[in-house]
Amino acid sequence: MATRDTHNLRSVLAVRGFRRLLGVRLSSQLADGLFQAALAGSVLFNPDRQTSAMAIAAGSALLVTPYSLIGPFVGVFLDRWSRRQLVVFTNLLRAALVLPAAALINGGGKGVAFVVVAFAIIGLNRFLLAGLSAAVPHVVEDRRLVTANSLSGTLGSICFSAGLGIAVLLINVLVSAGDSGYAVMALVAPIGYVASALLAWRSFRVDELGPDHVTAPKRAPMHSAIGDVVRGMGDGLAHLASKRGAAYTMAAKAGFRALFGVLTLAMLLLYRNYFVTDDDVHDSITGLAFVVVAGTLGVMVAALVTPPVTRRIGGWRWVAGLIAGIAIALPLTVSSFTQPLLVVAVFCVNIAAQGTKIVVDTSIQHECDDDYRGRVFAVNDTTYNLSYVLGLFAAALTLPADGHSPTAVFIVAAGFALIAGWYAVVAGRWARRVGDDIAQPDPVPTPVG
Structure with missing residues (x-):
């Protein structure tokens, strides 16, 4: 098993197109870590202002919800226009938008303009990642998709965490934890965005990342264009409805994300208010640095174990087992509300989150036709974000100001148990019915003669 896993990894890394696509993603996600750290720090860990739980949830909703609602329609363009061109121009646009965002952060980060610019940068990031995921099958053969998704998702998370780590280093060494410091931090991000755009532009032909039938956008009346998008979205949803293995996995992931939102706000x-009793935000930032490290290690573990396990037992069994494991681990680690055990809990939750994500991405790539793949990934992105925001609001309405609630821990654990049980039943029944899962053995040669 270990030999075959090593062979799969070497085979994926041997593909020049995959290595270059990976470079496009990593440089972009490193910049994302820096920018989002600056954005979050200016709101959450800023001695210049105090932020309530509801304000955190509302701010996240303002940044995520608008794109999530239009995301499925945007996905139509992932299946119509060159994904290489979209990657290039999306990165360049984000680099340009960071400049006014930094100026607004320096000015206090308030008002409609700040929300609109921040929303645009984060929304374009989700659009970019959906496009990159839809492009993977164009550089990797189907039976290596689990390994490719595991590697790209894990290294992407590591680079995002590295961006957060660089931000923590900047706060502790070079800049202050205030509006001006976070603005300077944000201004570093465009370097990564431009590098990602240049790498995509130099590495791939216009049609190399799909879709299979790239057509130039035609000038058409507005009502006709909107009608085409709506029909395309309907076709994408109809296609997903016929691919229940992917649909069930997406639904389980959505439930996971809602509960993850509760845990995120609690943490x-x-x-911010329980482990640190004074206004020294540096102690809060240092504590969260250990959380980021634990989460990154969890992502790495998931990347190492998910490919071999899914090949042996199947994707649906692995997802059900991961979610059930979190239902057991949470009461054991979080209910004592000590920082070391909370770090352990973050490690465990991130193993489950990344392992589930790998299976979701691979299921979509494996089951859905390329002509619909962009739309399905956009739908997945929408459910992913809206479920998270729902969890944030539920937590904001129910958690105390310091996040200390043993009752919430047990309710969330019960929620994970219910999701695991439901998913095991429906996904297992479907996999047995169609005789297909993302677990694929190496192809057996067909005798000749």
Whole structure:
């Protein structure tokens, strides 16, 4: 098993197109880590202002919800226009938008303009990642998709975490934890965005990343264009409805993300108001640095174990087992509300989150036709974000100001148990019915003669 896993990894890395696509993603996600750290720090860990739980949830909703609602329609363009061109221009646009965003952060980060610019940068990031995921099958053969998704998702998370780590280093060494410091931090991000755009432009032909039938956008009346988008979205949803293996996995991931949103807000409140009793935000930032490290290690573990495990037991069994494991681990690690055990809990949750994500991405790539893949990934992105925001609001309405709530821990654990049980039943029944899963053995040669 270990030999075959090593062979799969070497085979994926041997593909020049995959290495270059990976470079496009990593440089972009490193910049994302820096920018989002500056954005979050200016709001959450800023001695110049105090932020409530509801304000955190509302701010996240303002940044995520608008794109999530239009995301499925944007996905139509991932299946119509050159994904290489979209990657290039999306990165360049984000680099340009960071400049006014930094100026607004320096000015206090308030008002409609700040929300609109921040929303545009984060929304374009989700659009970019959906396009990159849809492009992977164009550089990697189908039976290596689990390994490719595991590697790209894991290294992407590591680079994002590295961006967060660079931000922590900047706060502790070079800049202050205030509006001006976070503005300077944001201005570093365009370097990564431009590098990602240049790498995509130099590495791939216009049609190399799909879709299979790239057509130039035609000038058409507005009502006709909108009608085409709506029909395309309907076709994408109809296609997903016929691919229940992918649909069930996406639904389980959405439920996971809602509960993850509750845990995320609880953790932020604990580090802001429970573990730290004064206004020294540096202690909060240092504590969260250990959380980021634990989460990154969890992502790495998931990347190492998910490919071999899914090949042996199948994707649906692995997802059900991961979610059930979190239902057991949470009461054991979080209910004591100590920082070391909370770090352990973050490690475990991130193993489950990344392992599930790998299976979701691979299921979509494996089951859905390329002509619909962009739309399905956009739908997945929408459910992913809206579920998270729903969890944030649920937590904001129910958690105390310091995030300390043993009752919430047990309710969330019960939610994970329910999701695991439901998913095991429906996904297992479907996999047995169609006789297909992302677990694929190496192809057996067909005898000749």
